[in-house]
Amino acid sequence: FLAGGRLARAREIYSNVVSELDESSNISLLLVAHCRCGLAGTSLLYPDDEPGDGLLRTAAEKNAREALNIVTSLKSALDTKTDIFVNIPPFLRLIFLKSISSINCNSRQLVANCLVRASRYEDAKVFLEKAVQDSPSNFDAVFALGAFRLRQTLSLKNIPLKSAVFSSADKKFACAQLLEAAKIDSHHAGPFALLGYWYEVQNVIKRSIGCYSKALAINPTHPVAGRGLLRVLPLEKARTLCEIAASTISPINGWAWRGLGRISFIEDEDDTVASSLFQEALRCRDIESPKGEYLSFFFLDPRNSYEISNFDDINQSNGVTCNEEKLLYECGKVWSELAGCYRRLDKRSAAVMAYNRCYEVSGNIMSNSDCSSWAQVELELGCFDEALVLFDRVLRFDTSNGMAAYGRASCLLAFAKRSAAEGKSGLAYNELLQGISCILDNLVSEEISLDGSLLSYSSEFGCALKLLGDLFSLGAILPPDVFKSKREKLSSQKENI
Numbered sequence: 001f002l003a004g005g006r007l008a009r010a011r012e013i014y015s016n017v018v019s020e021l022d023e024s025s026n027i028s029l030l031l032v033a034h035c036r037c038g039l040a041g042t043s044l045l046y047p048d049d050e051p052g053d054g055l056l057r058t059a060a061e062k063n064a065r066e067a068l069n070i071v072t073s074l075k076s077a078l079d080t081k082t083d084i085f086v087n088i089p090p091f092l093r094l095i096f097l098k099s100i101s102s103i104n105c106n107s108r109q110l111v112a113n114c115l116v117r118a119s120r121y122e123d124a125k126v127f128l129e130k131a132v133q134d135s136p137s138n139f140d141a142v143f144a145l146g147a148f149r150l151r152q153t154l155s156l157k158n159i160p161l162k163s164a165v166f167s168s169a170d171k172k173f174a175c176a177q178l179l180e181a182a183k184i185d186s187h188h189a190g191p192f193a194l195l196g197y198w199y200e201v202q203n204v205i206k207r208s209i210g211c212y213s214k215a216l217a218i219n220p221t222h223p224v225a226g227r228g229l230l231r232v233l234p235l236e237k238a239r240t241l242c243e244i245a246a247s248t249i250s251p252i253n254g255w256a257w258r259g260l261g262r263i264s265f266i267e268d269e270d271d272t273v274a275s276s277l278f279q280e281a282l283r284c285r286d287i288e289s290p291k292g293e294y295l296s297f298f299f300l301d302p303r304n305s306y307e308i309s310n311f312d313d314i315n316q317s318n319g320v321t322c323n324e325e326k327l328l329y330e331c332g333k334v335w336s337e338l339a340g341c342y343r344r345l346d347k348r349s350a351a352v353m354a355y356n357r358c359y360e361v362s363g364n365i366m367s368n369s370d371c372s373s374w375a376q377v378e379l380e381l382g383c384f385d386e387a388l389v390l391f392d393r394v395l396r397f398d399t400s401n402g403m404a405a406y407g408r409a410s411c412l413l414a415f416a417k418r419s420a421a422e423g424k425s426g427l428a429y430n431e432l433l434q435g436i437s438c439i440l441d442n443l444v445s446e447e448i449s450l451d452g453s454l455l456s457y458s459s460e461f462g463c464a465l466k467l468l469g470d471l472f473s474l475g476a477i478l479p480p481d482v483f484k485s486k487r488e489k490l491s492s493q494k495e496n497i
Contacts, residue, residue, distance in 0.1 A: 010038070010042050011039060011042045011043070014035045014036075014038040014039045014042070015035075015039065017031070017035045018032055018035045018036065018039075021035075026074060026096075027096070029070050029073075029074065030070070030071075030074065030096065030099055030100065030103070032067075032070060033066075033067040033070040033071050033103050033107070034067075034099075034103055036063040036064065036066050036067035036070070036107075037063070037064065037067045037103060037106050037107055037110060039059070039060070039063040040059075040060040040061070040063040040064040040067070040107075040110040040114070041060075041110060043056045043057065043059050043060035043063070044056075044057075044060050044110065044113055044114070044117070044292070045292045057114055057117050057118065060110065060113075060114050061110075061111060061114035061115070061118075063110075064107050064110035064111045064114060065107075065111055067103060067106075067107040067110075068104070068107040068108060068111065071100050071103045071104045071107065072104070074100050075100060075104065101134070101135050101138070102138070104131070104134055104135070105131045105134065105135050105138045105140055105141040106140065108127045108128065108130060108131035108134075108141070109127075109128065109131060109140065109141065109144045111124075111127050112124040112125075112127040112128045112131075112144070112148070113294075115127065116148070121152060124148065125148065125152075128141070128144055128145040128148055129145060131144070131145070132145050137184060138184075139181055139184045139185040139188060142177060142180050142181040142184060143177075143178070143181040143188070143190055143191055145177055146174055146175075146176075146177030146178040146180070146181055146191070146194065147178075147190070147194055147294075147295065147298075149173055149174035149177060150174035150175075150178065150194055150197075150198060151297050151298070153174055154201060154297075154302065174198070175195070175198055178191045178194050178195050178198070179191070179195070182195070187218060188218065189214075189215040189216070189218040189219035189222045189225060190215075190222075190224075190295070192211045192212075192214040192215035192218070192225070193211070193212065193215040193222050193224040193225040193228065193295075193298070194224065194295075194298060195211040196208045196209070196210075196211030196212035196214075196215060196224075196225060196228050197224060197228060197298050197302065199211060200228060200231070200232060200302060200303075201302045205232050208228065208232055209229065209232055209233070211225075212225040212226075212228040212229045212232070213225075213229070216229065216241055216245075220241070220244045220245045220248050221245045221248050221250040221252055221253040221256065223252045223253075223254075223255055223286045223293065223295070223299060224295050224298045224299065226241070226242075226245055226253070226255045226256055226259075227255045227299055227301075229241060230242075230255065230259050231301055231303075235259070235262060235263050235266060235267060236263065236267055238259055238263075239259075239260070239263055241256075242256040242257075242259040242260045242263070243256075243260065244256075246260060246280075250284075251284060251285040251286075252284060252285055252286040252293065253284060253286070254280075254281040254282070254283075254284025254285070254286045254287030254288070254334075255281075255286060255287070255299075257277050257278070257280040257281035257284065257287075258277070258278065258281040258287065258334055258337075260277045261274045261275075261277035261278040261281060261334075261337065261338075262274070262337065264277060265337075265340075265341060265344075271341040271344045271345050272341075272345065274337075274341050275338055275341040275342065275345070278334055278337055278338040278341065279338065281334050282331070282334055282335070282338070286299065287330065287331050287334055288331060290327045290330065290331070291327050291328075296327055299327060299330065300326050300327070300330075328361060328362045328365075329362050329365065329367075331361050331362065332358045332359075332361055332362025332365075332366065332370075333358075333367075333370075335354050335355070335357045335358035335361060335362075336354070336355065336358045336366075336367075336370040336373070338354045339351040339352075339354035339355045339358065339373070339374070339377075340373065342354055343373070343377055348377050348380055348381050349381070351377045352374070352377055352378065352381070355370070355373070355374035355377065358370060358374075359374075368394050368397060368398050368401060368404075371390055371393055371394050372390070372391070372394050372401065372403050372404050372407070374390055375387045375390035375391045375394065375404070375407055376403075376407060378390060379407055379410060379411065384411045384414045384415060387407060387411050388408060388411040388412070388415075391404045391405075391407045391408040391411065392408065395408065399442075400442060401442075402442055402443055402461070402464075405438050405439065405441070405442035405443055406439070406442075406443060406461075406463070406464060406467065408435075408438050409435040409436075409438045409439045409467055409471065410467065412431045412432070412434050412435035412438065412471075413431075413432075413435050413467065413470055413471055413474065415428075415431045416428040416429075416431040416432045416435065416471075416474055417474065419431060420474070420477055420478065425478050425479055425482045426482055428474075428478060429475070429478055429482045429483075432471055432474060432475055435467075435471045436468065436471050436472070439464055439467060439468045439471070440468075443459055443461055443464035444457050444458070444459040444464055444465065444468055445457070445458050445459065
């Protein structure tokens with residue numbers, strides 16, 4: 001059920017086992033601890049934006065701590081040489097001991113994951129270090145600590161942490177911890193993928209490619225290594241690895257489908273195929289809900305500043321979002337790329353729906369380029385009111401955006417024509433003035449003579465000059481009294497409209 005993504009059913013089975021077990025025997029206690037870890041793990045698989053996420057995280061931490069208490073009591077009995085092997089066949093004793101060690105490490109990691117989600121990083125660090133101390137040769141424990149150290153080293157600028165907790169020595173320690181994990185078990189792709197990420201951060205691209213390639217040789221669908229190679233290799237060279245990953249049945253190969261989609265519309269110029277590939281990507285867990293993935297922090301491009309405009313509250317994000325929002329940003333970008341394919345295929349209504357979905361899934365944040373493209377589609381459909389709102393949002397964060405300025409002036413020209421046709425001359429006049437001002441401020445420069453008179457307009461964009469001429473020309477149909485009431489407030493060039 002877990003492999004199929006049926007988390008609710010898996011939780012139900014774990015709960016039924018816990019409720020029906022008799023905890024009088026040590027074997028039953030160990031099985032209860034295992035199920036408690038399973039309950040905690042399934043709770044953490046839900047993304048952070050799920051309804052009631054705080055309750056799920058609390059339940060996960062409670063189950064993980066209860067599992068830890070059970071195995072701690074069993075270990076204590078072993079240390080005091082209490083005979084806990086009563087009624088246990090000899091061939092199960094070794095398995096029993098190894099299970100105690102494994103569940104002990106697993107429960108500590110689960111508690112640490114809960115603490116990380118609750119932003120209690122110091123407490124999480126203690127649990128992970130204790131797990132390594134208890135089982136220094138346990139791959140999962142060593143790798144979890146290395147991944148945690150690397151994450152905190154790279155996120156110091158994004159997450160307010162005490163400098164005393166994570167010093168510069170953590171950088172080398174994280175790398176050494178990942179190398180140790182790779183030595184313990186070289187059949188896991190995780191350490192090699194994170195080492196590749198680390199080298200990419202250090203701009204050692206050759207070593208980064210080597211580590212990413214090693215990780216994909218072990219696991220062709222590894223989401224960290226796959227995204228890494230797509231960043232450091234040209235798209236055409238990444239085609240083969242994307243095809244191999246996409247042909248593998250996996251819920252976390254969305255990066256491969258997206259890579260093939262980008263190759264299709266950039267290299268092959270086939271938007272029909274690209275749109276199908278992007279749809280496949282959006283069905284994958286690492287694209288649709290990445291925040292539930294254990295290594296989701298490393299899905300991010302370490303060289304991207306992710307300067308994203310938050311239209312709902314500019315002061316809240318100040319143009320830069322936190323790591324959780326960045327993960328949603330990738331899903332939004334896939335929707336945006338799909339919308340671009342629809343637009344080039346003249347499926348503008350589908351493009352608008354895709355852009356709306358992009359806006360929804362990315363936490364109501366979009367890049368200026370995506371928002372501007374969305375506004376252009378609305379403009380092409382004749383939805384001038386919707387387009388004007390979007391163009392205004394772009395200009396709110398980028399006042400020198402020429403495309404948005406041109407689009408806004410086009411919308412205002414359409415509004416002025418509508419107002420003039422309805423006999424609202426004053427409103428049409430104001431809309432024309434706004435359009436002219438938008439063009440003059442962003443796209444067209446004025447040549448002024450020595451005596452201050454206007455000689456001509458110039459622009460590197462002929463379309464901007466034509467639009468300016470259309471705005472001026474429309475003024476000819478307005479009645480003269482509209483100009484007289486505003487004459488004192490207009491500049492010389494606007495009086496001649």
